[in-house]
Amino acid sequence: xxxxxxxxxxxxxxxxxxxxxxxxxxxxxxxxxxxxxxxxxxxxxxxxxxxxxxxxxxxxxxxxxxxxxxxxxxxxxxxxxxxxxxxxxxxxxxxxxxx
Amino acid sequence: xxxxxxxxxxxxxxxxxxxxxxxxxxxxxxxxxxxxxxxxxxxxxxxxxxxxxxxxxxxxxxxxxxxxxxxxxxxxxxxxxxxxxxxxxxxxxxxxxxxxxxxxxxxxxxxxxxxxxxxxxxxxxxxxxxxxxxxxxxxxxxxxxxxxxxxxxxxxxxxxxxxxxxxxxxxxxxxxxxxxxxxxxxxxxxxxxxxxxxxxxxxxxxxxxxxxxxxxxxxxxxxxxxxxxxxxxxxxxxxxxxxxxxxxxxxxxxxxxxxxxxxxxxxxxxxxxxxxxxxxxxxxxxxxxxxxxxxxxxxxxxxxxxxxxxxxxxxxxxxxxxxxxxxxxxxxxxxxxxxxxxxxxxxxxxxxxxxxxxxxxxxxxxxxxxxxxxxxxxxxxxxxxxxxxxxxxxxxxxxxxxxxxxxxxxxxxxxxxxxxxxxxxxxxxxxxxxxxxxxxxxxxxxxxxxxxxxxxxxxxxxxxxxxxxxxxxxxxxxxxxxxxxxxxxxxxxxxxxxxxxxxxxxxxxxxxxxxxxxxxxxxxxxxxxxxxxxxxxxxxxxxxxxxxxxxxxxxxxxxxxxxxxxxxxxxxxxxxxxxxxxxxxxxxxxxxxxxxxxxxxxxxxxxxxxxxxxxxxxxxxx
Amino acid sequence: xxxxxxxxxxxxxxxxxxxxxxxxxxxxxxxxxxxxxxxxxxxxxxxxxxxxxxxxxxxxxxxxxxxxxxxxxxxxxxxxxxxxxxxxxxxxxxxxxxxxxxxxxxxxxxxxxxxxxxxxxxxxxxxxxxxxxxxxxxxxxxxxxxxxxxxxxxxxxxxxxxxx
Numbered sequence: 001x002x003x004x005x006x007x008x009x010x011x012x013x014x015x016x017x018x019x020x021x022x023x024x025x026x027x028x029x030x031x032x033x034x035x036x037x038x039x040x041x042x043x044x045x046x047x048x049x050x051x052x053x054x055x056x057x058x059x060x061x062x063x064x065x066x067x068x069x070x071x072x073x074x075x076x077x078x079x080x081x082x083x084x085x086x087x088x089x090x091x092x093x094x095x096x097x098x099x
Numbered sequence: 100x101x102x103x104x105x106x107x108x109x110x111x112x113x114x115x116x117x118x119x120x121x122x123x124x125x126x127x128x129x130x131x132x133x134x135x136x137x138x139x140x141x142x143x144x145x146x147x148x149x150x151x152x153x154x155x156x157x158x159x160x161x162x163x164x165x166x167x168x169x170x171x172x173x174x175x176x177x178x179x180x181x182x183x184x185x186x187x188x189x190x191x192x193x194x195x196x197x198x199x200x201x202x203x204x205x206x207x208x209x210x211x212x213x214x215x216x217x218x219x220x221x222x223x224x225x226x227x228x229x230x231x232x233x234x235x236x237x238x239x240x241x242x243x244x245x246x247x248x249x250x251x252x253x254x255x256x257x258x259x260x261x262x263x264x265x266x267x268x269x270x271x272x273x274x275x276x277x278x279x280x281x282x283x284x285x286x287x288x289x290x291x292x293x294x295x296x297x298x299x300x301x302x303x304x305x306x307x308x309x310x311x312x313x314x315x316x317x318x319x320x321x322x323x324x325x326x327x328x329x330x331x332x333x334x335x336x337x338x339x340x341x342x343x344x345x346x347x348x349x350x351x352x353x354x355x356x357x358x359x360x361x362x363x364x365x366x367x368x369x370x371x372x373x374x375x376x377x378x379x380x381x382x383x384x385x386x387x388x389x390x391x392x393x394x395x396x397x398x399x400x401x402x403x404x405x406x407x408x409x410x411x412x413x414x415x416x417x418x419x420x421x422x423x424x425x426x427x428x429x430x431x432x433x434x435x436x437x438x439x440x441x442x443x444x445x446x447x448x449x450x451x452x453x454x455x456x457x458x459x460x461x462x463x464x465x466x467x468x469x470x471x472x473x474x475x476x477x478x479x480x481x482x483x484x485x486x487x488x489x490x491x492x493x494x495x496x497x498x499x500x501x502x503x504x505x506x507x508x509x510x511x512x513x514x515x516x517x518x519x520x521x522x523x524x525x526x527x528x529x530x531x532x533x534x535x536x537x538x539x540x541x542x543x544x545x546x547x548x549x550x551x552x553x554x555x556x557x558x559x560x561x562x563x564x565x566x567x568x569x570x571x572x573x574x575x576x577x578x579x580x581x582x583x584x585x586x587x588x589x590x591x592x593x594x595x596x597x598x599x600x601x602x603x604x605x606x607x608x609x610x611x612x613x614x615x616x617x618x619x620x621x622x623x624x625x626x627x628x629x630x631x632x633x634x635x636x637x638x639x640x641x642x643x644x645x646x647x648x649x650x651x652x653x654x655x656x657x658x659x660x661x662x663x664x665x666x667x668x669x670x671x672x673x674x675x676x677x678x679x680x681x682x683x684x685x686x687x688x689x690x691x692x693x694x695x696x697x698x699x700x701x702x703x704x705x706x707x708x709x710x711x712x713x714x715x716x717x718x719x720x721x
Numbered sequence: 722x723x724x725x726x727x728x729x730x731x732x733x734x735x736x737x738x739x740x741x742x743x744x745x746x747x748x749x750x751x752x753x754x755x756x757x758x759x760x761x762x763x764x765x766x767x768x769x770x771x772x773x774x775x776x777x778x779x780x781x782x783x784x785x786x787x788x789x790x791x792x793x794x795x796x797x798x799x800x801x802x803x804x805x806x807x808x809x810x811x812x813x814x815x816x817x818x819x820x821x822x823x824x825x826x827x828x829x830x831x832x833x834x835x836x837x838x839x840x841x842x843x844x845x846x847x848x849x850x851x852x853x854x855x856x857x858x859x860x861x862x863x864x865x866x867x868x869x870x871x872x873x874x875x876x877x878x879x880x881x882x883x884x885x
Contacts, residue, residue: 003838003840004831005729005733006766006770007831008828009733009736009737009766011824011827011828011831012737012824013736013737014823014827015820015821015823015824015827016737016740016741016743016744016820017740017744018703018707018816018819018820018823019744019816019817019820020743020744021700021703022700022703022704022707022812022815022816022819022820023744023812023813023816024744026749028749028753028791028794028795028798029744029749029752030699030700031791032743032744032753032756032791033743033744035756035760035783035787036740036743036744036756036759039759039760039763039783042763042775042779043763043766043767046766046767046770046772046775047770049772050770050771050772050840051840051841052838053841053844055850055851055854056854056858056859058772058774058775058847058851059851059854059855059859061772061775062775062778062851062855063862063866065775065778065779065782065783066782066866066869066870067866067869068783068787069782069783069786069787070869070870070873071873072787072790072791073790073873073874073877074873074876074877074880076790076791076793076794077876077877077880077881078880079794079798080797080798080880080881081880081881083797083798084884089798089799091698091699091700092698094697094698094699095696095697095698096697097695097697098695098696098697704815704819707819707820707823708819710823711819711822711823714823714826714827714830715826718826718829718830718833
């Protein structure tokens with residue numbers, strides 16, 4: 001398939017992920033949305049790497065995946081910690097930054 | 100000239116030093132007597148320097164010492180400095196002499212004041228001496244105006260010296276307001292003159308006048324505005340109303356400021372800038388007319404006053420009118436000469452009146468009586484002053500007064516001349532009225548009103564202490580010396596007086612004395628009879644021709660009304676706009692606060708929106 | 722229609738459908754399962770792009786690791802037994818609007834850009850190429866990645882420590 005097809009796919013996936021981040025109440029739900037967005041980015045990178053013949057795009061993807069894994073681990077650790085302290089995982093309740 | 104300028108500078112800086120020391124070193128000021136002596140010694144030094152300056156001076160306006168002050172693009176806008184020619188140093192001597200004598204006298208007069216107040220008094224006196232000398236020595240309009248305003252300030256401070264008394268506070272404000280009205284005109288005139296000629300400097304203006312410069316044509320309005328300042332300061336009709344009320348201040352203050360120096364600043368200004376006024380003859384005519392009218396008007400008011408200081412105040416207004424009339428007639432030097440002699444004998448009269456008030460405890464001449472016996476020295480000096488003022492030969496005022504009459508006649512102002520003659524008659528009349536009522540006759544009934552230092556009223560009157568009598572005798576002797584000196588060799592007049600002038604002048608004065616004796620000394624004609632004959636005029640005079648009330652009405656309704664409107668605009672419109680703006684800011688801030696909801700997802704909204712906008716912006720003008 | 726395009730379309734449909742399910746399902750646990758499906762579909766997309774190594778990594782780390790972690794997190798923060806794990810969504814309209822607008826913007830960019838590049842031939846073994854560059858050109862980021870993992874590990878341990 002053409003490059004454009006892959007990029008369009010990635011774009012749609014990205015926007016679905018963004019929608020998820022914006023609308024989900026549960027913190028873990030938000031994290032799932034972020035996962036989708038990152039996946040979209042990965043597809044983008046690999047597609048470009050494949051169609052332009054440059055392998056560094058795939059290397060970039062490797063790194064992205066690894067860093068994402070680390071980020072998910074830490075993010076969930078934070079969610080658990082907050083749940084311990086605040087007894088809630090609903091993002092709406094975490095508004096201490098409120099001005 | 101350099102020597103003259105240097106001496107003048109020393110004379111000017113001596114009271115400045117006194118003022119600076121007294122105002123900055125608070126313990127010195129609060130100590131009272133030492134502060135007074137500091138001021139007195141420095142003013143004596145100023146006097147010595149002034150005399151030296153005069154002796155070294157030449158009558159040439161061009162040579163002066165200047166220090167550049169306000170620089171502008173090409174050159175200097177204005178300077179400060181010392182213009183010490185023959186005339187200004189003569190005036191400087193007058194200022195320094197009367198200032199010194201008054202300060203010496205005040206130490207005796209105000210001996211009962213608390214030390215802190217006494218220190219304050221001498222601080223003000225020093226400031227006044229400095230400002231007045233600065234005015235006299237000013238080489239340009241700017242320094243003159245600044246010192247003019249300073250002098251006005253000192254007048255306010257000294258009239259309101261006993262500020263706890265409401266009458267004194269009101270009188271000080273009144274003086275300030277009325278002179279300020281004139282000063283506004285003065286300032287406008289100065290600026291207009293500068294816009295015409297491009298300079299403030301007297302010497303440069305003099306040269307322009309000599310050379311017949313075009314810039315000096317059509318100066319009528321400008322010079323009239325400048326005259327307004329002089330009219331305010333020198334109490335010309337209708338701005339004279341502040342001077343009688345200014346008598347609320349201590350008597351030495353009245354002697355210094357409201358007889359010899361500050362009020363003569365207006366006359367001095369006109370004398371100094373006479374060459375400019377010559378360019379506007381219609382203004383000079385107005386000056387002459389207003390001056391003569393003031394002289395007569397004030398003289399009538401003086402005839403009905405009971406307060407001895409008020410009599411002298413109206414007398415001062417009248418004499419100022421004389422000086423202005425001479426200037427208006429075109430012979431400014433005659434006016435200046437009268438300024439000098441008047442300074443001497445009016446100060447003498449005021450100080451003598453002060454001695455009387457100090458001893459008797461009241462200003463009311465009907466509460467005095469028979470003081471000639473109990474205060475012989477004071478009586479003698481007061482008589483000398485009165486004879487000078489009335490214009491009797493061999494006394495100081497005779498020659499200068501006759502000069503003025505001659506000048507008015509020669510200048511072609513016939514009606515003003517008649518007014519001045521009538522005023523001379525009245526002057527002799529009312530002055531001797533005071534002499535006969537206060538010094539002759541029987542003492543007034545005691546227990547009237549009096550809180551003099553002797554306790555009760557007249558019975559305990561006595562001559563004043565040495566600190567007060569020495570200045571009195573110095574001034575009296577000076578008056579005699581001037582009188583006799585002029586009789587022998589007087590300065591050459593610029594005109595030839597008609598032969599009948601001297602007899603007329605003397606005759607009129609004697610007539611006044613005789614009438615006064617008839618009415619008050621022997622009682623052949625009762626004052627009440629005269630009063631009835633004059634009917635309306637008498638009533639009006641008692642009400643001071645309702646001028647004060649008129650001005651008060653204008654002030655209250657006009658100025659206060661405008662002030663109230665401005666205040667309303669300020670509170671509701673100016674402040675209102677700001678309040679509305681601040682309220683809107685607060686509300687906006689409150690509303691905008693809600694963006695910071697604390698919810699992370701809302702911030703993601705922000706980011707997404709930002710990215711969207713970026714993309715749109717990138718793509719837009721393709 | 723070649724095999725390639727059929728495979729691509731199938732994968733695309735599965736991917737997008739499961740992604741939608743991830744963001745729209747009420748049940749959080751179901752959401753996670755749908756995410757696993759989406760990640761697997763992504764691995765398939767990688768395969769169709771001849772990136773076998775990446776597909777393998779995707780399956781191992783993402784579909785395996787991340788999903789497991791998320792499930793554990795859910796277990797800790799929600800009550801699995803008894804109540805249903807539900808969640809409602811907030812401000813759907815606004816989210817839809819922004820996401821939709823962004824999608825339109827991105828697609829509009831694609832229209833302008835010259836992206837009709839033919840797929841080049843596969844030049845050698847991509848896995849070998851990846852491995853080689855990883856250990857030569859990109860060895861520094863590679864090592865730093867190790868440090869990152871260490872930091873993440875320590876951090877996670879610190880966060881998850883028992884309260885003393």
